[in-house]
Amino acid sequence: MPAQDSSTHGPSASEPPISGLSVLGISKGFPGVQALDDVSFSIHRGEVHVILGENGAGKSTLLKILSGALQPDSGQILLDGKEIHLKTPGAASQAGIAAIYQELSxxxxxxxxxxxxxxxxxxxxxxxxxxxxxxxxxxxxxxxxxxxxxxxxxxxxxxxxxxxxxxxxxxxxxxARFILMDEPTASLTETEINLLFGKIETLKKAGVGILYISHRLEEIFRIADRITVMRDGKSVYSGVAGALSLPELIARMVGRPIGNHYPKETITPGELLLEAKDSVSGEKGLAFSLRQGEVVGLAGLVGAGRTEWARKIFGADPDPHMRIKVSGTEVSVASPRQGRDLGMGMVPENRKEHGLIAGRSVLHNITITIMDWLSRLGIVDQKRQSAVSAEYIGKLSIKCPSDSVDISTLSGGNQQKAVLAKWLAREGKIIILDEPTRGIDVGAKLEMYQQMNALCREGKGIILISSDLPELLSMSDRLYVMHEGKFVATLDKREASQEKVLEYASGLGYKNTNRNGSVGL
Amino acid sequence: MKMLLPSGLSKFMSRYGSFGVLFVITLAMSLANKSFLTVPNLVNVARQVSINTIISAGMTFIIITAGIDLSVGSLVALSSCVAMIIIEATGSSLLGIVTGILIGGAAGAFNGAFVAWAGIPPFIVTLAGLTIYRGIALIITGGTPIIRFEGGFLSLGQGSLLGIPVPVIIMIIVVIFMHFLLTRTAFGTHVYSVGGNEEASRLSGIKVGRVKFQVYVMGGMLTALAGMVLMGRLSSAQPNTGEGFELDAIATVILGGTSLMGGRGTIWGTLVGAFIIGILNNGFNLMAVDAHFQLVAKGVIILLAVLLDRYLKRKQA
Known part of the structure; x- marks a missing residue:
């Protein structure tokens, strides 16, 4: 059933959606998450409508629904006031809607x-x-x-x-009368962005309506006619560009109350575990450090190079020029195997492709890192293998009917715990968690946080990469902010705020100091 | 779609997959022909499937890593020709057999090195191997078979122990050994992991390249072992032998429920697959079915068996 009450959403929703492309009360749920919750807004011809929101706010789902790649659970799509059904991308194309995704086709x-x-x-x-x-x-x-x-x-x-x-x-x-663009500038240089923006102006003049999704805050004011802010699948603000300042928009983007969703315990840091530079700035750059019992967060926009940096540290994408010190000794990490042997473990961002061995059992997935410890002359001690697997299933309370079931039958949160378990089984000291709570439900998130506390108590150090800012701020003891592959700031827990992090992450804070505040907030 | 089979049988089939197909085919053959279900004929079937089973056991490992080996037929010829030349020259069967098996290992290493470290798709590497090994076999023999009616090597193909043919004994040992390797060792676990998710395996610290290299070396050695058995059975080494063995082996492994996408498969399944093909051959021969028709029927049955397996698995999921 389409929800008709959209009058709470600011000026755009109160306009009658007569000309243009509108969505009314669109909702879409995936297992464990409500990606879109009663979203309404419209794109008029000859204007650029920017949608802002953090990762997971529902922007991409919205785009997929408008391009016919996904079907909404409820709600209507109206073209010039008439309801249309976009069952396939072909139907969307027929209706004059074209989508341009981040990955070009x-x-x-x-x-x-x-x-x-x-x-x-x-x-x-x-x-x-x-x-x-x-x-x-x-x-x-x-x-x-x-x-x-x-x-x-x-x-x-x-x-x-x-x-x-x-x-x-x-x-x-x-x-196409409406063009939807998903993060079009993500991989463009400054000059290229200018070129693109120029063409967007041309399209506008030709009467094309443009939906522009971005979280590059610095650029949106240059092209936006109207702005909608999304958070947690809801449209929380919609209005004419310029009605709100950038800080006000940021506040709406992140404006989730930070309560005790994050049971962070603070532990006095122990010995130094890891020191490393970023791979762009060279010797002069800010040095990253991690101590026992610490959670050090990496903040930055998508594409800022956080995952790339972590993969280099771990040896997944070895970089011979990267200076890495583990426990005070300079090391080179040429493969994940070397990373593993130096006491590192990584829970990767892309769980399905890089973390799980789908089709294999939970036991297999947990003990895969320690087959050399479990076997003598190559023959596996299956009793010990079961014991280790049982130990970590208990310790992390991984919910599974038995350890012999296919790992891909578990829920996302439990899969994630199994991926973590394989590094705990290897007795890793430096644990890299790359978006550890992405796509898992609230309860499983809480368990992951408690697990992080437990690891810190055991003297392990955690590198946390997360695009969920409240999570990152709450669960980290210290933060490094990355922008274009460089560490641009290090923030203590007390001085870090969402606004400050976003400022540095979008390159604004950085530019402020470098260009005398020409693009200040 | 309505259930095709009564629920009891359907459950049995989905649990035991190709084993059910084997059961049905055996039943059909024994009904169609009285001499099928007799001890001498079954021993005969076992001997007939032994060579294909030995090759397919190695192929199973390779396919579980999401690879393929098209060179096995040529390698059967090459290894047996080299072995026979050594036997002719030295008179020592043992030396010839050991050399033959080492040649198999070397060819496997050649395949494996290109797959593991040069990153060339296994299909292409072993397609090249297919012509290279055949070519070498033809060069060193001058294209003519080498026939020899004396020597210990003959017992590999023709001997028997306690009434069981030696090829069958070798097959049983290979199957048990390979099953153990796949299910009880760290290596076996790594083979499954690499096939299941290569990148996740690498990120877990597994030396993916080495695992791939090893399965090709092992596959090469087993193929050569099959070559030795064939040489004993035929009392000769023939540079043209083994053509199409790769297709039989791949069909066997697939019939046994091993996924061409990698990560899934068992040695028992492969054994069952080998017997499905063997019993079809044997039964058709007993019934004096025209050889050309046999080819068509075999292909159709392989397709149906895999379709049935898919259907049952999907229903289970």
Whole structure:
């Protein structure tokens, strides 16, 4: 049932959604999480509507629903006041909606012109595609948009920004009336961003409505006509750009009360476990350090290089130039095996692809790191193996019918605990937790936090990477903020606030100090 | 879709998968032909499947790591030709057999090195191996078979112990050993892990490259062992032998429930798969089915068996 009450959501919702693309009371749930909860807003022709929100706020789900990739549980989508149903991406395309995702979808070994007309070759010729005609057609499109792209170039040879422009041209040439863009500037340089923004202006003038998803706060004011802020699947603010200042918007983005969801215990830090620099700044840069009993958080936007840095430390992507000291001794980590033998363990961000061995038992997944300890002459002592597995299933209270069931049948939280268990079984001292609570429910999150406390009491050190800012702030003893691969700030628990972290993370705090406050808050 | 089978049988099938198919085929064959279910004929079937089973045991490990080995047929020829040349030259069967098996290991190492450390897909590496090993076998023999009617090697193919043919004894030892290796050792666990999730295995500190290398070496050695048995049985080494063995072995492993995607599979399943193919061959021969028709029927039965397995597994899930 579509919920009709949308009058609480500021100015846009009170306007009658007559012209443009609107959603009314859209909800969408996934197992364990309500991704969208009664969201309403509209995109008008010739305007840029920016959606702001932290990771997990529901932005991407919304985009997928509008592009026909996902179906809402309830709610309506209206095009010029008439309800439409977007069952497939094809239907969305028919309705004049085009989505451009962060990962671009050009075929790299085809020419730009081929990509532009992919699936619509009939526009060029019935059977034979004259490449001359193809190029001419492509040139027409580019001229309309004022672009100078070579139709004959291979798509794969173009830079990210140019590829993005080809995608935009494709959407435009399909006479898309609404273009949805997901983090379009994530991998672009400053100049490329300017180019992209220029083209967005052109599209606006041509009457195209643009939905622009981003969490790069610094750039949104340059293009936004209206701004909607989402948090926890709800639209919490919607209004004309400029009505609220950046700090006010940030406050709405993160404005979740931090209560005792985070049972952080503080332990007097022990010996120094790890010291390392980032791989960009070299010797001058800020040094990262971790002591026993500490949780050190890494804050930063997606793409800031936190995971990349952690993977280098652990040896997953070895970097010979990285200076790493473990317990005071300079070491080189050339493989995860060496990382493991230095007492490190990593619970990776992408649990399914990097953490779990799906199809194998819980026992197998927990003891996989210690097969050498469990076997003599290569033969596994199965009694000890079961004992170890049982010990950690008990210790972390991993809920499973037996340790012989396929790990992928467990809930997300329990899978995560099993991935952690394999490093505890290896007696790891330095535990890297990369987004440890992503996609798991509130109860499982709490258990994960308690586990972190327990590890600290045992004298282990934890590196916590999380895009959930309240979690990061509450569970860390100290924080490092990363921006473009560099540590730009280190903050004590007392001085760290969400606003401050976001400032540094979006490069604003950094630029403040470097460019005399030209982009200050 | 409505259930195709009565629920009891269906449950049995989904639990034992290909074992059920084997059971049904055995039942059908024994009903169709009186001489099928006799001790001499069953011993005969066991001897016929032994060579394929030995090769398939190694192939099972390779496929569990999400790999494939297309070179086994050529390697059967190469290893037996090298072994026979040594036997002809020195008169020592033992020396010939050991050398033959080492050649198998070397060829496996060649395959494995390219797969594990050069990152070339196993399909391509072993496709190259398929022609290279065949070529070498033809070069060193000048393209003609080497026939020899004396020597200890003959007992590998023709001898028997307590009434059990030696090839069958070798097969049983290989199956038990490989089963143990897969289920009871750290190596076996690593084989499953690498096939189940290579990146997660690497991030858990497993030397993924070494595991892959090892399964190809082992596969090569077992293939060569099968070559020795074949050489004993035929009293000769033939550079053209073993063509199509790779397809039989892959079909066997798949029939045994091992996933081509890696991570899943058992040696017992492979043994069952080998017997499914062996019994089909034997039964068709007993019934004097035309050989060309046999090919078609075999292919259809393999497809149906795998379809049934899928269907039952999906229903279970």
């Amino acid at each position: 050009l075929v790299p070994w085809l020419s730009v012109a081929h990509n532009l007309f992919l699936g619509r070759e009939c526009l060029i010729g019935r059977f034979f595609m004259s490449s001359k005609r193809l190029s001419e057609k492509a040139d027409e499109v580019f001229t309309t948009l004022g672009l100078s792209l070579d139709p004959k170039a291979l798509a794969g040879d173009l830079g990210m920004a140019e590829q993005q422009l080809v995608e935009i041209s494709r959407a435009f040439s399909r006479s």
